[in-house]
Amino acid sequence: MQTELAKKLGIEFPIFAFTHCRDVVVAVSKAGGFGVLGAVGFTPEQLETELTWIDENIGDLPYGVDIVIPGKYEGMGEDDATKLEQELKDLIPEQHRKFANELLESHGVPEIPDAEKMQELLGWTEATAGPQVQVALSHPKVKLLANALGTPPPDVIEEIHASGRLVAALCGAASQAVRHANAGVDIVIAQGTEGGGHTGDVGSMVLWPEVIDALGDTPMLAAGGIGTGRQMAAALAMGAQGVWTGSLWLTVEEADVPPAQMKTLLDAGSRDTVRSRSWTGKPCRMLRNDWTEAWEAEGNPDPLGMPMQFMVTSNAVQRGHKYPEQAKDVNFNPVGQIVGRMNKMRPTRDVIFDMVSECIDATERMHNLMNQNAEV
Amino acid sequence: MQTELAKKLGIEFPIFAFTHCRDVVVAVSKAGGFGVLGAVGFTPEQLETELTWIDENIGDLPYGVDIVIPGKYEGMGEDDATKLEQELKDLIPEQHRKFANELLESHGVPEIPDAEKMQELLGWTEATAGPQVQVALSHPKVKLLANALGTPPPDVIEEIHASGRLVAALCGAASQAVRHANAGVDIVIAQGTEGGGHTGDVGSMVLWPEVIDALGDTPMLAAGGIGTGRQMAAALAMGAQGVWTGSLWLTVEEADVPPAQMKTLLDAGSRDTVRSRSWTGKPCRMLRNDWTEAWEAEGNPDPLGMPMQFMVTSNAVQRGHKYPEQAKDVNFNPVGQIVGRMNKMRPTRDVIFDMVSECIDATERMHNLMNQNAEV
Numbered sequence: 001m002q003t004e005l006a007k008k009l010g011i012e013f014p015i016f017a018f019t020h021c022r023d024v025v026v027a028v029s030k031a032g033g034f035g036v037l038g039a040v041g042f043t044p045e046q047l048e049t050e051l052t053w054i055d056e057n058i059g060d061l062p063y064g065v066d067i068v069i070p071g072k073y074e075g076m077g078e079d080d081a082t083k084l085e086q087e088l089k090d091l092i093p094e095q096h097r098k099f100a101n102e103l104l105e106s107h108g109v110p111e112i113p114d115a116e117k118m119q120e121l122l123g124w125t126e127a128t129a130g131p132q133v134q135v136a137l138s139h140p141k142v143k144l145l146a147n148a149l150g151t152p153p154p155d156v157i158e159e160i161h162a163s164g165r166l167v168a169a170l171c172g173a174a175s176q177a178v179r180h181a182n183a184g185v186d187i188v189i190a191q192g193t194e195g196g197g198h199t200g201d202v203g204s205m206v207l208w209p210e211v212i213d214a215l216g217d218t219p220m221l222a223a224g225g226i227g228t229g230r231q232m233a234a235a236l237a238m239g240a241q242g243v244w245t246g247s248l249w250l251t252v253e254e255a256d257v258p259p260a261q262m263k264t265l266l267d268a269g270s271r272d273t274v275r276s277r278s279w280t281g282k283p284c285r286m287l288r289n290d291w292t293e294a295w296e297a298e299g300n301p302d303p304l305g306m307p308m309q310f311m312v313t314s315n316a317v318q319r320g321h322k323y324p325e326q327a328k329d330v331n332f333n334p335v336g337q338i339v340g341r342m343n344k345m346r347p348t349r350d351v352i353f354d355m356v357s358e359c360i361d362a363t364e365r366m367h368n369l370m371n372q373n374a375e376v
Numbered sequence: 377m378q379t380e381l382a383k384k385l386g387i388e389f390p391i392f393a394f395t396h397c398r399d400v401v402v403a404v405s406k407a408g409g410f411g412v413l414g415a416v417g418f419t420p421e422q423l424e425t426e427l428t429w430i431d432e433n434i435g436d437l438p439y440g441v442d443i444v445i446p447g448k449y450e451g452m453g454e455d456d457a458t459k460l461e462q463e464l465k466d467l468i469p470e471q472h473r474k475f476a477n478e479l480l481e482s483h484g485v486p487e488i489p490d491a492e493k494m495q496e497l498l499g500w501t502e503a504t505a506g507p508q509v510q511v512a513l514s515h516p517k518v519k520l521l522a523n524a525l526g527t528p529p530p531d532v533i534e535e536i537h538a539s540g541r542l543v544a545a546l547c548g549a550a551s552q553a554v555r556h557a558n559a560g561v562d563i564v565i566a567q568g569t570e571g572g573g574h575t576g577d578v579g580s581m582v583l584w585p586e587v588i589d590a591l592g593d594t595p596m597l598a599a600g601g602i603g604t605g606r607q608m609a610a611a612l613a614m615g616a617q618g619v620w621t622g623s624l625w626l627t628v629e630e631a632d633v634p635p636a637q638m639k640t641l642l643d644a645g646s647r648d649t650v651r652s653r654s655w656t657g658k659p660c661r662m663l664r665n666d667w668t669e670a671w672e673a674e675g676n677p678d679p680l681g682m683p684m685q686f687m688v689t690s691n692a693v694q695r696g697h698k699y700p701e702q703a704k705d706v707n708f709n710p711v712g713q714i715v716g717r718m719n720k721m722r723p724t725r726d727v728i729f730d731m732v733s734e735c736i737d738a739t740e741r742m743h744n745l746m747n748q749n750a751e752v
Contacts, residue, residue, distance in 0.1 A: 001745055001746050002745075002748065003745065173646075173647060174646075192579055192581060193569065193579055194578075194579035194581050194582050200647075201647070202570075202646050202647060202713055203568055203569055203570035203579040203580055203581065203600070203601050203713060204579055204580070204581040205568060205570050205579070205580040205581055205600065205601030205602065205607055205610065206570050206601045206646050206712075206713040206714055206716065206717075207646070209604060209606050209607060209717075210646060210716060210717070224579070224581065225579050225581030225582045226581070228585060230585050230613060230614045230615060231581055231585060231614065233610075233613040233614070233742065234581065234609075234610035234611070234613045234614050235610070236742055236745065237606060237609040237610045237613050237738045237739070237741075237742050238606045238607065238609070238610050238738070239606060239738075239741075270549075270550075270578050270582050270583070270586055271549060271576075271577070271578055336582075337578055337579060337582040338582055340582065340586060341582075341585075341586070359746075360746055362613045362614070362615075363613070363739075363742045363743055363745075363746045364743075364746075365613075365615075366609065366612055366613050366739045366742065366743075367739055367740075367742075367743045369377055369378075369379065369612065369739075370377050370735075370736055370739045370740075372378065
């Protein structure tokens, strides 16, 4: 099942796995897929450590890095970012911070010690993303850089291409896909509304063929709702060059997810997610919980836009990471509707092999269905 | 590509077409698919006229009828319905009626003459649906009765089965599919959030395999987002026994859609729909327009529940039908996200044949992809 893109990247199966966990990156690539490390939240130094570890464990296999460069901060230096951060801070109503804090307090989630508090805009400016790109490009096994938010700036695309890598970018609409391709992006990842994290409202079934047709020769990876080989077969049947999966890797044995959060994920059904602006300010699919409900409820503050809402909530994100047990009902759990199928922890290798085998079976079944009359 | 279900119904292609237009029913069945007439809005007498016309024009081919029997009105007689209607009427805030009326007035949509005004609960009680079932069962070429809203009552299922027909019912969640199957429903239609009309929030990509696995031997038709052969191939690859399509038939040449509404449909993109409670009280996918926006806007009345919101808006529906030109920005346009692909009027026959041919091509492409290594 090697698509053209899989051949180009030298991988056996066109299964791309987005994950924040280096162990999963290695396990996916070793099983014949393509692991992609999400870099957001890592300092350049931390990212260097992660990639070095991956290099040491992945053998000669390729992998990718996913970085967030919001278009509107393009070309912004560190000083500008600090200035902007202060300006934005001044615009945040005090009641929003108070409301967020009270939500956590009412659930008994402790405060983060001052010394450990992270910068509120971390990962959302080129001041952070730029050095991350440099780190990624210094690791020869990194064969793909993906941007999760918008078209990467022209100089970034140029630099990645000059180093012999491919550039990918996510989209939720055909018009955005075309903008990516026109800017020189090599691979467009089209994510339907089913997907976890920031996502649009057009379903995968409609979005994928629309994007494929709009792109022409630029390859598309299908994202949003894929967790089985049948779904992979469906995506390939529609013309995708591969599948981009994320949620699926939260519940593999190699994943570094705290027990309380793992249980929440394993227990959730496909109807337990919601597209909510309550964490980042942009519609983002996540598990519904006390936090998302509270920001929805009438009379409570409406979520601000991006990046202001994330400045309000970044402290809560950090508290959720540090105290997952206490925060289990007010934690940030970005995940897609496929969470309903993630009911037990499995080794990454088994997930990949089952997908491949089911995809082959589905194709065979289809082929027989189409050719039964000819055989009679 | 005859699935087991297609064989059972004696049709060539497992393409089921829901439509309110008898010409489309005939054209679909004649092209090898299975036309299904939506009966809601027809009196028993009108339905009798429609089915007689279909019988006279469809030759020996089978077709279906779709009827709305809301579970909660089960077993309600005509007197009870009238009483309930009055009770519900008393509960409707005057401001809702006023708001609806003002919206139409501000767009210059004339009033309906009193003599032509339809009953507000029309089609939503067994008092209407019961006789519709009887009419349908008196037409031998009707081979399938579908219920668009919930599990049909046991006596209705029994009567349809006793007459040798199949019963289908729509669902938007696996648990609902299982309830249908346990009640004796023969075919479950699982509609993803992409679909037009009343629809849940789980995307087709996630919903279909979930329902298929939950159902076991009961066949599932895939609905929500299907308009091309590639999407049909995707649905069949995931294990659907066929596809259930609705939106697609609004823009065929045989469709009886007024020019103003047709233009709105042909111009709309996949991002121009919204799941709104503003017409029926339940989340229903339709084109976004001044009406849906107004009911969303802060400060305006919130839509009531079902059936009360529909009692508020049924007059507006009727005015939209009668004056489509004036009502073009405040009309009820239930349609799925596939509307983005419906860009020109085409003959029904071409739509079916293109779907079939593209579905075969997609399967062939998949088959080659899976077997390329073996061939080398």
